[in-house]
Amino acid sequence: MAQGFLDAWALVFSFDVDLYEIIFLSLRVTISAVIIAALIGLPLGAWLAVNRFYLRRYVIAVLNALMGLPPVVVGLFVYMLLSRSGPLGGFGLLFSPGAMIIAQVIIITPLIASLSHQTIRDLWAEYHDLLISMNTTRAQRIMALLWDGRRALLTATLAGLGRAIGEVGAIMIVGGNIEHSTRVLTTAIALETGKGNFAFAMGLGLVLIALAIIINLMIHMIGKTERAGTW
Amino acid sequence: MKLIWKALVAATVMATASHAESLKMAVTTSFYNSGLSDVLLPEIKNDLDLDVELIVVGTGQALYLGQAGDVDAILVHARAAEDAFLAAGYGTHRREIMYNDFILIGPSSDPAQIAGSQTTVEALQSIARTMAPFVSRGDDSGTNKKELALWAEAGITPMGGWYRAAGSGMGATLNTASGMNAYVVSDRASWLNFGNKGDLALLYAGDPALFNQYAFIPVNPARWPHVKNDLAMQLEGWLTSEKAETLINSYTLGGEQLFTFNATR
Amino acid sequence: MVSILPLKLTAATAHMRGKRLVGPVDFTLGSGGMTLVIGPNGAGKTTLLRLMHGLQRCSGGALIWAVPDVEARQSQAFVFQAPIMMRRRVIDSLAYPLRLRGMAKRAARGRAQECAQRFGLEDLLSSWAPMLSGGEKQKLSLARALIVEPEVLFLDEPCANLDGSATREIEAILLAAKAAGTRIVMSTHDMGQAKRLADDVIFMHKGLMHETGVAAEFFATPLTPEARAFIKGDIVE
Ligand SMILES: Nc1ncnc2c1ncn2[C@@H]1O[C@H](COP(=O)(O)OP(=O)(O)O)[C@@H](O)[C@H]1O
Ligand SMILES: [Mg+2]
Numbered sequence: 001m002a003q004g005f006l007d008a009w010a011l012v013f014s015f016d017v018d019l020y021e022i023i024f025l026s027l028r029v030t031i032s033a034v035i036i037a038a039l040i041g042l043p044l045g046a047w048l049a050v051n052r053f054y055l056r057r058y059v060i061a062v063l064n065a066l067m068g069l070p071p072v073v074v075g076l077f078v079y080m081l082l083s084r085s086g087p088l089g090g091f092g093l094l095f096s097p098g099a100m101i102i103a104q105v106i107i108i109t110p111l112i113a114s115l116s117h118q119t120i121r122d123l124w125a126e127y128h129d130l131l132i133s134m135n136t137t138r139a140q141r142i143m144a145l146l147w148d149g150r151r152a153l154l155t156a157t158l159a160g161l162g163r164a165i166g167e168v169g170a171i172m173i174v175g176g177n178i179e180h181s182t183r184v185l186t187t188a189i190a191l192e193t194g195k196g197n198f199a200f201a202m203g204l205g206l207v208l209i210a211l212a213i214i215i216n217l218m219i220h221m222i223g224k225t226e227r228a229g230t231w
Numbered sequence: 232m233k234l235i236w237k238a239l240v241a242a243t244v245m246a247t248a249s250h251a252e253s254l255k256m257a258v259t260t261s262f263y264n265s266g267l268s269d270v271l272l273p274e275i276k277n278d279l280d281l282d283v284e285l286i287v288v289g290t291g292q293a294l295y296l297g298q299a300g301d302v303d304a305i306l307v308h309a310r311a312a313e314d315a316f317l318a319a320g321y322g323t324h325r326r327e328i329m330y331n332d333f334i335l336i337g338p339s340s341d342p343a344q345i346a347g348s349q350t351t352v353e354a355l356q357s358i359a360r361t362m363a364p365f366v367s368r369g370d371d372s373g374t375n376k377k378e379l380a381l382w383a384e385a386g387i388t389p390m391g392g393w394y395r396a397a398g399s400g401m402g403a404t405l406n407t408a409s410g411m412n413a414y415v416v417s418d419r420a421s422w423l424n425f426g427n428k429g430d431l432a433l434l435y436a437g438d439p440a441l442f443n444q445y446a447f448i449p450v451n452p453a454r455w456p457h458v459k460n461d462l463a464m465q466l467e468g469w470l471t472s473e474k475a476e477t478l479i480n481s482y483t484l485g486g487e488q489l490f491t492f493n494a495t496r
Numbered sequence: 497m498v499s500i501l502p503l504k505l506t507a508a509t510a511h512m513r514g515k516r517l518v519g520p521v522d523f524t525l526g527s528g529g530m531t532l533v534i535g536p537n538g539a540g541k542t543t544l545l546r547l548m549h550g551l552q553r554c555s556g557g558a559l560i561w562a563v564p565d566v567e568a569r570q571s572q573a574f575v576f577q578a579p580i581m582m583r584r585r586v587i588d589s590l591a592y593p594l595r596l597r598g599m600a601k602r603a604a605r606g607r608a609q610e611c612a613q614r615f616g617l618e619d620l621l622s623s624w625a626p627m628l629s630g631g632e633k634q635k636l637s638l639a640r641a642l643i644v645e646p647e648v649l650f651l652d653e654p655c656a657n658l659d660g661s662a663t664r665e666i667e668a669i670l671l672a673a674k675a676a677g678t679r680i681v682m683s684t685h686d687m688g689q690a691k692r693l694a695d696d697v698i699f700m701h702k703g704l705m706h707e708t709g710v711a712a713e714f715f716a717t718p719l720t721p722e723a724r725a726f727i728k729g730d731i732v733e
Contacts, residue, residue, distance in 0.1 A: 134596060140596060
């Protein structure tokens, strides 16, 4: 453990170019995936909260079930889609950061949608009469709920980020863990663990945790300057 | 936030902009863990201006990736599976490059007394007779297939509480063996590179039956027109060159030579 | 602009899960003045207002404005008994109805500022609306309803949870709005308030309009025994 700390420290401050490349790709893939998943998941959650339709219950049940989907299964699914022998093979996306982003989007969108659905549902119960009375369109309602619920939605999004940045099973399969191309922190950790380099793997793990904490703090700080209040 | 994001995007674009031609090759974990690729890839880049992107997987998955057209070439070590791959028309041809060897690892106390065995068969029979704990890859990899072939040769169907199939890669299997203080079949490179040896030691090696032939197979462009067959052929030319021969034969780990070049030119 | 009034209710009825809440009601809401909806708890005052405003569906009969519904909806506002505060600052809460109508952000905030001044909310502009006191919240609700200059304003017991001074402020605002031409329909269970404000009265009892008429006449000579008892302050079953 202590050795892991020291290794990680030594590594970070040795300005090892490869390590920075790996960190950078981790950030790029995860942040892209979180942004895309939030753009899909947040409105979807709001839409499900605001609309009553026949299959609504089932859609929500499916969403909640998808939250528990093993990432390896998602990885296999995306692999079969993007493989040259699969339906989307023509795009040549397999073993690229794009493929990793797609897999992560599939993994975290249900999580973000489900959490935001719960938040928005409560807010909608509160706002319902007012927004109906004000003669709002469906889109205006969703916009108002997303905006006013942004604090809780940020938390939902960060939960997605936490899940994405630590994910390894799916991106190993669709990214291929190619050095200088698709290797990220988690796949590097799996690789080093496989080689028996526990201390080094542990060090990378610490870098990963530090990164997650820094991103969370940064986002909360940005959020706070906008709010300047208790909300 | 927007600024940071823009900077990230800009940096990514720059990082990926000036790329040479690249080729994807599926290789086995044991080859990758040997560290030989770290020596060869920069030289290939130098000589051919070619980025070889390695997809490191088990033999079964490597063959499947080739079959699906997801890589341009494969470098594996499982003769029977390779022949089947070629027979099905998934690859153009098979070119032998080099070999390394498998070794028998076990607790340094060697409860089954395999260290003095005359043959691999005899060593395995001792392990089975004493029911000493043994960890198998159990993942249908080249190493796993080789191990099973050796058991068959010894006339033993390994089963029972002493025989554990880990279902994972070489490193993870060595970790398991180290934790259980069990016998295990490994390739020499993975063993030398392995950082968590614990009480394990190399107990038996050197039998020609343990030699492990690596072969290069370009994926068939007749099946998958997008594969970069010309680059694969360039790479094959380089891998069988005199320069490659020197680099491969002189690659050592802990003072030991790992690979022996044996391509025919 | 064309008036959305009169509003005609013909045998209008409201049901909820098979239970009749209000109706059948026949009534015409003409222009001008302030109509107070009074009656005991559970008589159907809230439901009647929601029915007129379109928050409650007509389960039977008809409810027809002088203009098509889509247009009529644009010229009404509703103030709820329990103020619904959006999680925004006061200024943005006030600007929101204007923004919904496509007004640019700066213009909407400017109008919101003027409006806050008129309602004595100028010191609270940058406060978070959900943090206001009960009286301030109801004043904000009223300002938010009036900022779009609706032709008809519905209020459901807006002073039910307020003290005397807050009630007086609200009443002053309502009288000013009436003077400016806003048609006001408001429920209350406070007889004093009804007497102070009403031009016309609708007395609700058991989901029906038991008695309607000009306020002065209704309070002086109620026609039904239930209305008489209610005005006297007796408990009406
Ligand atoms: N959502 C509802 N579901 C069922 N019954 C309701 C609902 N809302 C109101 N009611 C019933 O309708 C009747 C009229 O209620 P309401 O209009 O709120 O009366 P008031 O405002 O005069 O007190 C009451 O008997 C009440 O219990
Ligand atoms: Mg009521």
